[in-house]
Amino acid sequence: xxxxxxxxxxxxxxxxxxxxxxxxxxxxxxxxxxxxxxxxxxxxxxxxxxxxxxxxxxxxxxxxxxxxxxxxxxxxxxxxxxxxxxxxxxxxxxxxxxxxxxxxxxxxxxxxxxxxxxxxxxxxxxxxxxxxxxxxxxxxxxxxxxxxxxxxxxxxxxxxxxxxxxxxxxxxxxxxxxxxxxxxxxxxxxxxxxxxxxxxxxxxxxxxxxxxxxxxxxxxxxxxxxxxxxxxxxxxxxxxxxxxxxxxxxxxxxxxxxxxxxxxxxxxxxxxxxxxxxxxxxxxxxxxxxxxxxxxxxxxxxxxxxxxxxxxx
Amino acid sequence: xxxxxxxxxxxxxxxxxxxxxxxxxxxxxxxxxxxxxxxxxxxxxxxxxxxxxxxxxxxxxxxxxxxxxxxxxxxxxxxxxxxxxxxxxxxxxxxxxxxxxxxxxxxxxxxxxxxxxxxxxxxxxxxxxxxxxxxxxxxxxxxxxxxxxxxxxxxxxxxxxxxxxxxxxxxxxxxxxxxxxxxxxxxxxxxxxxxxxxxxxxxxxxxxxxxxxxxxxxxxxxxxxxx
Numbered sequence: 382x383x384x385x386x387x388x389x390x391x392x393x394x395x396x397x398x399x400x401x402x403x404x405x406x407x408x409x410x411x412x413x414x415x416x417x418x419x420x421x422x423x424x425x426x427x428x429x430x431x432x433x434x435x436x437x438x439x440x441x442x443x444x445x446x447x448x449x450x451x452x453x454x455x456x457x458x459x460x461x462x463x464x465x466x467x468x469x470x471x472x473x474x475x476x477x478x479x480x481x482x483x484x485x486x487x488x489x490x491x492x493x494x495x496x497x498x499x500x501x502x503x504x505x506x507x508x509x510x511x512x513x514x515x516x517x518x519x520x521x522x523x524x525x526x527x528x529x530x531x532x533x534x535x536x537x538x539x540x541x542x543x544x545x546x547x548x549x550x551x552x553x554x555x556x557x558x559x560x561x562x563x564x565x566x567x568x569x570x571x572x573x574x575x576x577x578x579x580x581x582x583x584x585x586x587x588x589x590x591x592x593x594x595x596x597x598x599x600x601x602x603x604x605x606x607x608x609x610x611x612x613x614x615x616x617x618x619x620x621x622x623x624x625x626x627x628x629x630x631x632x633x634x635x636x637x638x639x640x641x642x643x644x645x646x647x648x649x650x651x652x653x654x655x656x657x658x659x660x661x662x663x664x665x666x667x668x669x670x671x672x673x674x675x676x677x678x679x680x681x682x683x684x685x686x687x688x689x690x691x692x693x694x
Numbered sequence: 695x696x697x698x699x700x701x702x703x704x705x706x707x708x709x710x711x712x713x714x715x716x717x718x719x720x721x722x723x724x725x726x727x728x729x730x731x732x733x734x735x736x737x738x739x740x741x742x743x744x745x746x747x748x749x750x751x752x753x754x755x756x757x758x759x760x761x762x763x764x765x766x767x768x769x770x771x772x773x774x775x776x777x778x779x780x781x782x783x784x785x786x787x788x789x790x791x792x793x794x795x796x797x798x799x800x801x802x803x804x805x806x807x808x809x810x811x812x813x814x815x816x817x818x819x820x821x822x823x824x825x826x827x828x829x830x831x832x833x834x835x836x837x838x839x840x841x842x843x844x845x846x847x848x849x850x851x852x853x854x855x856x857x858x859x860x861x862x863x864x865x866x867x868x869x870x871x872x873x874x875x876x877x878x879x880x881x882x883x884x885x886x887x888x889x890x891x892x893x894x895x896x897x898x899x900x901x902x903x904x905x906x907x908x909x910x911x912x913x914x915x916x917x918x919x920x921x
Binding site: 600 | 786804
């Protein structure tokens with residue numbers, strides 16, 4: 382046990398020494414890793430921000446069903462219970478004629494002419510049922526239900542999802558999907574590229590020391606004793622890269638919100654992104670550290686394998 | 695201590711075997727010199743003992759370890775029991791004399807205190823007291839080889855294999871190295887030495903095994919050089 386502890390400490394110590402001796406190689410490896418981790422981090426934040434934007438937009442979208450003034454309260458109640466049974470219906474809000482009118486007044490509070498016009502006539506607005514769906518892509522079942530002749534008979538007008546609004550809904554949902562897919566593909570591609578480059582860098586470091594490794598082997602050094610320092614070395618790359626990439630992203634946010642006073646960048650809501658980053662700072666740091674360490678350790682393990690095989694075949 | 699039974703080694707599709715049916719038995723504490731011209735198979739023989747090579751056929755048992763039953767991951771353990779000295783020293787160029795010797799102890803997990811205690815003693819045996827801080831390139835060939843011997847014996851192996859340790863040295867330094875090997879042998883280590891230096895063989899008057907074209911052609915006690 383004591384020997385194992387001594388050996389473990391020696392492996393860590395050698396790894397740190399090697400890291401300091403090979404600073405030039407380390408710089409290259411760390412640079413690539415920082416770029417990758419930063420891209421991963423940006424993708425995560427961007428993805429979350431887009432997801433937030435989309436939720437915000439879609440949460441404002443609902444289907445309005447306009448009821449005839451002649452509908453009895455029982456008919457209305459029955460319709461609501463039936464709607465609630467549909468699997469894609471998230472929530473239902475019922476507005477009486479008066480509530481609909483008040484909402485309309487509030488929405489058009491600035492428009493004096495409209496206000497006057499409404500006051501002059503008796504309430505022209507129908508009682509309304511507002512339906513929020515779970516999934517915008519699957520409102521077909523709700524649509525089918527609403528166009529059934531028995532249900533359509535209760536309605537004063539076509540439900541308001543149709544026409545322009547439906548096209549808008551479709552556009553948003555399509556954009557969400559595309560953005561998400563692009564995000565995932567980018568992260569995967571850069572992770573693979575980074576793994577390959579780190580793998581090469583470490584293999585080069587090992588290649589430079591292959592004579593030394595051969596001597597270690599002949600003296601009876603175990604595989605883990607030789608491999609250990611290389612793994613420690615690349616784990617150090619990982620830790621430093623994680624810290625650097627967090628710092629870069631952090632200062633990017635500081636610069637964008639402080640100097641540029643920007644709140645959005647095209648579609649990207651920078652305010653929210655910044656908030657999201659601040660809120661999850663420690664999780665992100667932990668994630669980056671984990672990614673860096675795993676990426677480094679795995680690459681080093683694979684890269685050392687070739688040089689540690691016993692050539693006794 | 696060392697037992698080779700009809701050991702044959704062929705490389706690739708070569709028709710001529712590097713070693714062919716070599717049988718050799720070395721007792722504990724013996725000092726055996728293996729002689730033969732370049733390419734006779736001396737180095738192959740030693741590489742089989744350190745398990746850098748596998749025999750094509752035949753049986754090898756060293757210090758009670760049957761090589762047929764040895765798994766790859768047990769090779770480090772085997773090598774820790776055998777001290778090896780090479781013609782080209784194979785010192786670690788970035789480490790000084792003390793660190794080079796200490797390294798053999800570090801890899802087996804010996805504590806720093808014990809290392810500080812043991813290494814100077816061994817450097818004393820090979821007459822390198824006071825040179826602990828020097829780097830390998832600051833030493834003469836003979837001194838470097840003695841560092842290598844110190845490294846090989848610091849773990850007190852029962853067997854010391856020396857592959858042409860004097861091959862790169864002038865006569866005076868060569869003899870220094872041989873004297874150290876004799877000293878190690880007096881302390882009870884089995885020594886297997888390969889050389890083609892006639893003078894050394896004649897002066898040592900030890901058991902001499904002659905290899906020619908991969909075969910043992912003579913094996914005589916207290917012999918002189920007769921290749």
